[in-house]
Amino acid sequence: MSLLRFVRPMGIYETLYAFLDVFGTYMGEPGTHPWSQGFPRTVQLPGGPKLPSTVDVSSDHLMYPKAWGMPALRQAIAGYYNHAYGSRLAPENVMVFAGGRPAIVASLLFLDPDITVRVASTEYTPYYDILERLGRAYTLVHSGVENGFAPSVEDYLASEGRSLIVASNPCNPTGVTRAGDELERLVEAACSGRCGLLIDEAYELFHQPPVSALQYVENIDESDVLVVGAATKGLQAPGIRIGWIIASREHVETLSNFSSFGMGGVSHPSQCYALELFGEQRIALARTAVPAFYQGQRDRYGEAFERLGLELFSGRGGFYHWCRLPDGLTAAQLNERLFPMGAAVLEGTDCDMGRRGDESPLRSFFRFSFGPLGPESFEEDVLLLERALGGG
DSSP: OOOOOOOOOOOHHHHHHHHHHSSSSSSSTTTTTTTOOOOOSSHHHHHHHOOOSOOOOGGGGGOOHHHHHHHHHHHHHHHHHHHHHHOOOOOGEEEEESSHHHHHHHHHHOOOTTEEEEEOOOOOOOOHHHHHHHTTEEEEEEOOOGGGOOHHHHHHHHSSEEEOOOOEHHHHHHHTOOOHHHHHHHHHHHTSSSOEEEEEEETSSSSSSSOOGGGGGGGGGGOOEEEEEESTTSSSSSGGGGGEEEEOHHHHHEEEOOOOOHHHOOOHHHHHHHHHOOOHHHHHHHHHHHHHHHHHHHHHHHHOOOOTOOOOOOSSSSTTEEEOOOOTTTTTHHHHGGGGBBOOEEEEGGTTTTGGGGGGGGTHHHHHOOSSSGGGHHHHHHHHHHHTTTOO
């Protein structure tokens, strides 16, 4: 009898393991095409800031970190949102985690048991695994072709009893982005007590202009809004594993109490590196260069894909294209053709929060990531995909 209860990996990892079995090397190694990968370029972008190559670590930084995060980093994160979005955050509204996902897991771990999570039926793959493993009650909000993969605010609010809306914005995998009046109405609902809102803004900088729900939060301490951010995407540093949550002082206190026994804080050297990323001049350059570079990539891949006969349902955020295959071809079949060529995509069924497998309406959809791709790979990428669509 096994000591631990077996758990399957997140769906994309199963694709990566299958790719390894066929191609013989890991995705991301030389000669592979990481279209399935959700990470950004980790080199300087045109017009963007240089990435720090060193970070000073003193003897103090080798001591245990504080449960809620390094004070200077909390101050820098709060200051960033205050400057960029007119927020009125204090450092006590910020909690540092080892990436965005741990922040989401911790928030849902301590969610009141009588609260039902409302989540779109097409969403970020780990949400399903997190909700299931934590045993959280949740209901799905339809997100499909019929509504352009953009459920309305009213759709999210159409539930009885207490609820928490969980959503990525811009959405992973679709890139659909809530902004302006629509985002403001969603925030107002969470500030008026109608629901809670946990909004995952990992792709904040991949929309032009960048967008955050915090622009519409008047007093975070009197709201049930939790905003998750991370250095993994727009700040181009996924490897340092630094994320954060913005919330009321009361919620941050609960999460920091958890950290005192469940996490023990976050790596001091990583937090020192993140602090460098929040330099005022550097962050100003990033807010301009990141959206501009990725909008250019989004546009040219989108035009090429439409010429190949793919139907696009992509929004204007993130660094993905959300594509439907022609002639009943499934994403699983496409990957069978791509693996021997050293490429792979994320299959739409992995983004189906209903996990319906072959019965999923997303079986002919796939997510193509141009996040890690340099401009020089464009022509080869398009040729490979054209070959795969033609049968290999």
